[in-house]
Amino acid sequence: MNTLLIAGHGYLGQEVSRQAGGAGWQVTALSLSGDDFAIACDLSARSEVDKLRAQIPAPRTLVASASSGRGGADAYRAVFVDGTRHLLETFPDAHLIFVSSTSVYHQLDGSMVTEASPTEPDRETSRLLLEAEEQVLSARGTVARLAGIYGPARSVILRRFLEGSATIEEDGRRFLNQIHRDDAAAALLHLAANPRVSRGEVYNISDSSPLHQGDCYQALAALFDRPLPAVGPRPENRKRAWTHKRVSNEKLRESGWHPQFPSFIDAAEEIAASLGHRE
Numbered sequence: 001m002n003t004l005l006i007a008g009h010g011y012l013g014q015e016v017s018r019q020a021g022g023a024g025w026q027v028t029a030l031s032l033s034g035d036d037f038a039i040a041c042d043l044s045a046r047s048e049v050d051k052l053r054a055q056i057p058a059p060r061t062l063v064a065s066a067s068s069g070r071g072g073a074d075a076y077r078a079v080f081v082d083g084t085r086h087l088l089e090t091f092p093d094a095h096l097i098f099v100s101s102t103s104v105y106h107q108l109d110g111s112m113v114t115e116a117s118p119t120e121p122d123r124e125t126s127r128l129l130l131e132a133e134e135q136v137l138s139a140r141g142t143v144a145r146l147a148g149i150y151g152p153a154r155s156v157i158l159r160r161f162l163e164g165s166a167t168i169e170e171d172g173r174r175f176l177n178q179i180h181r182d183d184a185a186a187a188l189l190h191l192a193a194n195p196r197v198s199r200g201e202v203y204n205i206s207d208s209s210p211l212h213q214g215d216c217y218q219a220l221a222a223l224f225d226r227p228l229p230a231v232g233p234r235p236e237n238r239k240r241a242w243t244h245k246r247v248s249n250e251k252l253r254e255s256g257w258h259p260q261f262p263s264f265i266d267a268a269e270e271i272a273a274s275l276g277h278r279e
Helices: 011-022 046-054 073-090 124-138 156-163 181-193 213-224 250-254 264-274
Strands: 003-007 026-031 061-064 095-101 142-146 148-150 167-169 178-180 202-205 230-232
Touching (some): 061 073, 061 181, 073 124, 095 124, 142 181, 148 156, 148 181, 148 264, 167 213, 178 181, 181 202, 213 264
Parallel strands (some): 003 026, 003 061, 095 142, 142 202, 148 178, 167 230
């Protein structure tokens, strides 16, 4: 039986659930507060995770897609490090796929980064993600490092551009690495369906076209007949660290996955409509 447990039923987790149900998986979902489609469970509480053994079918596969709730280091440790350890201890036979982030790559020189590239991030939150990754890989799970996620009703880049608050940072040469929500969900299910290939491995989940920030805004300006954003300084206090790198998805594509939206620009008009933009 293809039993799937989704630990984290937010923006991405709900799409994983939708696609998995359509593909014949028996899906159980968890969220912090619970709802009509997810069981309430605080992953940071060992006792709550342990109770799941008697509540749900034993999962063959587990996707850990919980969010830190925009919290800092304490939240990252509770959700990602402690929460992932609790899941591994409670379901040791499951293939756990951990949703991490390409923010663990620290590169600033515009280089191409692969799963073999060094990860020496400055931020404690990214270092905690690496700690969680090590737990998962030690248990022969899979690590999925996601680029900046966007999709229906969600895109910081496009929303700021359309409302006129976007800024081209410095010379606009910084690379943007993005992934459509639907492609990210499909990638996670692809890894789930191919454990012989994916177990014990790290995969970047990013689209096939990293874009210079300036080039991205030029394409959006032409597409929506809008002026280019003003040039300004690099913003401070970003949630994700400021980096300048191109994230390679070659390893994932070689495993048989291909994005429906190879470039952020491919989905821009559809996403704009979902944000309420009308010509």
